Amino acid sequence: MKIGILQTGLVPDSLSARWGQYSDMFGALLTSRGFDTEAWSVVENEFPPGPEAADGWLITGSRHGAYEDHAWIPPLEELIRDIHASDRPLVGVCFGHQIIAQALGGTVEKYPGGWAVGAHTYEFGDGPKTINAWHQDQVVARPEGAQLVATNPFCENAALLYGDSIYTVQAHPEFDDAFTQALIDERGPGIVPDALLEGARAKLGAPSDRLSVIDQFERFFRTRRLT
Structure with missing residues (x-):
């Protein structure tokens, strides 16, 4: 099964030599589970010919806001709707x-409560999962038909399921502690409040459920189910 990875952001230059791009992180996780992958850097206006270019699709994280005025965002939203229709x-x-x-009718905003950085625990249907996060924007209104899968007091819409065709999560299961620490040390200062960075640093090394979320992705691609 071939998974197309749509890269919507670039890893900071100071980190990319060690970790590669976000598409590389997901590519390694998916190939270790038997998938073939191909990546398109849509943030650099590189798009696949259409939904038929892969059997399944994954959209990465980004420093950009979904509501920002970038030339690549409207065609990405159109591609999302085409993948959904396919x-x-x-x-x-x-x-x-x-x-x-956003592409399916929901609302995304910069959250007035500020940043989520580092390990956060979310309530899933099968119990709590602790995953590294790095975001200020949130889905504040779900599209019609989107089912809530995970939540916590800071991020209401932490994971959403759209029928048996789309599954999305706010946190970053591809971020291990080493990469998260690098973000805390090199990207966070001057952007994220120091107290939040220190709190995230103090949680490094705690037990993580990130790979159980990658397992969910694998099951969803193969069976259209999360469990």
């Missing part, structure tokens, strides 16, 4: 979670 499975992470909601 009934191919689609997964979204962080910005991917947000842009899918």
Whole structure:
């Protein structure tokens, strides 16, 4: 099964030499589970010919806002709707979670409560899961028909399911602690309040459920089910 990865943001230059791009992170996780992958950097206006270019799709995170005025966002929203209409499975992470909601009629805003950085615990149907997060924007209104899968007091719409064709999460299951620490040290200062960065740093090394979410992605691609 071939998964097309739509890259919507670029890893900071200071980190990309070690970790590659977001598409590389997801590519490694997916190929380790037996998938073939191909990536398109839509943030650089590189688009696939259409939904038929892959059997399933994944949209990455980004530093950009879904509501921002970038030339690549309207065609990405159109591609999302085309993938949805084609009934191919689609997964979204962080910005991917947000842009899918926006493309299908939901609302994304810069959250007045501020940033979520580092390990956060979300209530899923099968119990709590702790995953690294890095976001200020949120889905504040779900599209019609979107089912709430995970939530916490800070982020109401933390994971959404659209029938058996789309599954999205706000947190970053592709971020291990080493990458999260690098973001805290190199990207966070001057952008994220120091107290939040220190709080996130203090949680590094705690047990993580990030790979159980990647397992969800695998099941969803293969069976259209989360469990």
